[in-house]
Amino acid sequence: MPPLKRKRDYARIIIVLSGVLPLLLGIMFTAIDARHTLQQQQISAANTLLSQAEKMSDSAWDMITWLRQYHYQSCDNIEGKLQRAGTLNAYFRAIGKLEGQKITCSSAYGLNPGTLSDMMQRAPPVTGKAWWSLSLAGTAGVPNRPAVIFVRQLPDTKGFWAIIDGQYLMDFMSALGEARGYRFTMRFNDGAPIVVGKESPPSSSLFNTQRYQAQSSRYPISVTIETPGAELMRAWRQVMFIFLPMTAILSVLLMVLTANWLQRRISWRDEIRRAINARQFSVHYQPVYNNNTQTCGGAEALLRWTLPNGEPVRPDIFIGAAEAEGMIVPLTRHLLDLVADDVQEWEVAPGFHIGINVAAEHLQHPAFIQDMLNFAEKIKHKQLLITLELTERSLIKEGEDVAKKLDRLRSEGMVVAIDDFGTGHCSLSYLQNFALDYLKIDRGFINAIESLSGETPVLDAIITLSHKLQLEVLGEGVETALQYLYLRQRGVTFIQGYYYASPMENGALIAWLAEYGQQPLHREELHDAQLHPS
Known part of the structure; x- marks a missing residue:
């Protein structure tokens, strides 16, 4: 094959590659951008959810602070006040007093509610702290619905507790993640997970499930967000529809520029030689x-x-x-x-x-x-x-x-x-x-x-x-x-x-x-x- 013809064949391959390259780069960069967009959405959702959980935690600890005024009062005298406080304040399933592991007062369970372990349906955690919180799979009164318990124990073995109904968090998570198919998992300390959303089906390695974890800076609350691969694909398609026309134009333009450059490049020698002869x-x-x-x-x-x-x-x-x-x-x-x-x-x-x-x-x-x-x-x-x-x-x-x-x-x-x-x-x-x-x-x-x-x-x-x-x-x-x-x-x-x-x-x-x-420069x-x- 003559060298010039071989160069032209190579040039055609390069021109085709120059047209394909922007498309491949466009696919790659839009996939990266879609993942980045999805992650930013997850970060925003996680921050919103943690903010709501912190707000509920603030309410719970404020309630326990309010309960401390009844430290030395008998349950007979404060039973009605506990019931009113537990009913009128949002989020709470029950509040009460504690002595050791025995629950002495409860806004929901009367004067003989049993032990803390009975109410939690599990043994209390060993934290070494005077205050702690824990997510629960359920409580004695509502065994099939998650809850979060907050406990403050005093040096005299007495203490106070408050339980937030997990349904508030679950409703908030559902509203936050329904449009994007999120699966939320929230834990307080090492407690039971509060889960909302469907488990993602297996997907391709390119559009696999995206997982993001976040931790509260104020309380021991962690949240995990799982986004299905279908949502990533949808985000990628949206970005592609925006950038595909631009990518196609760039591809055509690059092919034209490459063709012009190669045409000059591969023909200069012959053109110069012909120009010399002519x-x-x-x-x-x-x-x-x-x-x-x-x-x-x-x-x-x-x-x-x-x-x-x-x-x-x-x-x-x-x-x-x-x-x-x-x-x-x-x-x-x-x-x-x-x-x-x-x-x-x-x-x-x-x-x-x-x-x-x-x-x-x-x-x-x-x-x-x-x-x-x-x-x-x-x-x-x-x-x-x-x-x-x-x-x-x-x-x-x-x-x-x-x-x-x-x-x-x-x-x-x-x-x-x-x-x-x-x-x-x-x-x-x-x-x-x-x-x-x-x-x-x-x-x-x-x-x-x-x-x-x-x-x-x-x-x-x-x-x-x-x-x-x-x-x-x-x-x-x-x-x-x-x-x-x-x-x-x-x-x-x-x-x-x-x-x-x-x-x-x-x-x-x-x-x-x-x-x-022969004339000098005199102007x-x-x-x-x-x-x-x-």
Whole structure:
């Protein structure tokens, strides 16, 4: 299978996966969100139920506090008061007094209610505390309905008790959990469970029963909430109905973007090769002004690509693609051929600079030196000064080998410049380790110039350092008279940017050089900038 066809087959698979991925992620995230929503609902329900249980507990302990006023009174005298209090106060099944394990008074069972164990239908817990509460499966009077007993025992073996009817809690739990199918289990201490709700049937591992436990911070009350898997599935479906359209749109959009990206990615190599053969590439030249001679001192060669329909391809796109697809060396060689053809028509003074941008891959290529020597041979009769413009990234790998190559080309009369200085990672080490001739200051530093008398510390430091290292300085991206004057005052020799001249085709450059190439930069803007420096 041809490589390009194989890439396209892989691209189709990637496009399909890019469409499926948002759907899978949508299913996963909505399932997570549904579980989170369900848990928040459980937390809210548990807090509400615990709050109600605490409120009932407060009422029970308040009742016991009220009963303590009858500590030393006989049951005959307080029987009616107990019955009224037990009847008129909500939640209570019965209240009374206690002596040891014997119940001496009861609002519900008269004067001979029996023992505490008989009433509770179980032995009292051993807590070691003077007060305790316990959930019960039932009491002697109502054996089949849960209740909660609260007991306060005094040092003289006497005490008080109150029983809350569990039906209040059960009704509250039913109202709270019926809509969502909750199964509540509540316990006071280690007492009998008070259970409301159906037991959940077995379910799949994906939508299994969700269990949540909570504990009161004030009383020994615990609650467990079980939510059936069907409720989780219902919550997930609700979330899916909200997010599914968005997920579908994202899926389609991602497929389109992936398809477009892959189409460019897998076809750049062939497109660039076809464009070279069809001579769709051309060179634009941006003049460079020399402050010392006050004339045009050179031009930078900039590769441009125009499609047959007249539409241009952005340089950052096709150059980046050429680097990624291994086409930067053939593309640079094509640039050298185009420049060699163009300069045959130039009428410039000896030493006129021609700047060539060198990619890192080409610099490290075994044929780099020979490529540049061949180019120099083609244009030697024009006596141009070839300037190799390197980015800092070009010097990162194989530093020693690169230094040797640059030394060889410098010995052949070429000069070396670092382009976009200050935007890399190890600029100062390059100045020390490589033999350089020019330094091009990145336009980002020049854009910081706001007035002639102002300060741009980084820009000033770069200029000062360049002078001390005896490097010629070129300011890139100069667009205003203020920027030009600022650089000129600080001894910057070369100026490049729209303020002086825009990039232009070869024919336009020849005409421009004939008319403006020997003229100094004397404009009204310069005069105004000098009169109004800030």
